[in-house]
Amino acid sequence: MHSPSLSRIAFASFIGTAIEFYDFYIYAMAAALVIGQVFFPASDPSVQSLNALLTFGLAFIARPVGALLFGHFGDRIGRKATLAASLLVMGTSTFLIGLLPGYATWVIWAPICLCLLRFGQGIGLGGEWAGAALLATEYAPPGKRGWYGMFPQLGPSIGFLLATLTFLGLSLGLSEQQFEQWGWRVPFIISAALVMVGLYVRFKLAETPVFAQAQSSHRLHRWPLKALVCKHGRAIVLGALAMAVCYHLFYTATVFCLSYGTQTLHIARPVFLALLCIAVIGMAIATPFAAWWSDRLGRRPVLMCGQLLAIVLGFTLTPMLGSGDWLWILLFLFAALFLMGVTFAPMGAFLPEQFPVAVRYSGAGLSYQLGGILGASFAPAIAQSLVQLGGLPWVGGYMSLMAVISLLAVWQMPDNAHSL
Secondary structure (H helix, E strand, O other): OOOOOHHHHHHHHHHHHHHHHHHHHHHHHHHHHOHHHHHOOOOOHHHHHHHHHHHHHHHHHHHHHHHHHHHHHHHHOOHHHHHHHHHHHHHHHHHHHHHOOOHHHHOOHHHHHHHHHHHHHHHHHHOHHHHHHHHHHOOOOOOOHHHHOHHHHHHHHHHHHHHHHHHHHHHHHOOHHHHHHOHHHHHHHHHHHHHHHHHHHHHOOOOOHHHHHHHHOOOOOOOHHHHHHHHHHHHHHHHHHHHHHHHHHHHHHHHHHHHHHHHOOOOOHHHHHHHHHHHHHHHHHHHHHHHHHHHHHOHHHHHHHHHHHHHHHHOOHHHHHOOOOHHHHHHHHHHHHHHHHHHHOOHHHHOHHHOOHHHHHHHHHHHHHHHHHHHHHOHHHHHHHHHHHHOHHHHHHHHHHHHHHHHHHHHOOOOOOOOO
């Protein structure tokens, strides 16, 4: 079989993450806007929002489970089939959420089924990122792993943009009642078509040469997780801590700020969604820029620079978001998502480089997903609680603290610990 072109590999690693993160983000949007009213209507508005944000965080608990499950098969049977399976699990869960009756029809079973399907989304996404990153970096030419590892990192920004534009279009075209009754379901249902595209692209690929060589020379583990935990526990913990601020920046800007802006500042939903559509361009710009520099300067200097700036950004949250002024809010959102791109792009190569090929899918995936628990799983809910306890300054302090933790972790990690 001929090796696929690098452009095809880059596209395949990008398209899968874009689709999976689109699925993930449409739930984030729905959680901030409508999930509370549809599935938790018996509570007051603030409790509705908190319950919705807690269901949002549930998937982050599932993501390490998905990383372990798909990581096992990714390190045992290969990257290609495992990636296709993760996309199918994610797509099925998302599609069924779009069809799920609300509390008015199914009463208590509605939120229970919602939580189960949200858990399924987390399982699927847990297996996606590591496989896509390995697909890109294990094919990449020497000296360009940062650049090719950037393509799966572009997926989240494009997926988020598609999700935001979809909800913006629905908000502009439907009344509030129509949006709550059925409009929010549309993005979930149409995701099925996107998943079919992603599966087609994934099945056209060959196995990565690095894994194929390890498989042919019998250098794989029967139980990759056992070898991973026994020999690479420190790399897992540091990788998770290093990832935390990436997630925290993104979900504070997109979920907490969307909820706070529409419900506390009373900014119209279409206006805030439009601000997010503009702000996510910052992440799309920063991602290739940071990846390119990481091949020249090293992953650690680029990551640590972004994390230092994120510490500073936490102190600007209160005056910028709290001002209620659209321009200041846009500048804050743009800066947060730009720094998310800076701290996220090099991770496509940096995390896989921390693990040898035989446990790379499991190790990189587990670090990445545990970072999601630390940095994002309940970050919007925690931020909502901090606002009630001490106001926005506490939320800004929370952001700066996460950046300090990630900075210290990256400082302890080597560049290119294991050759790809």
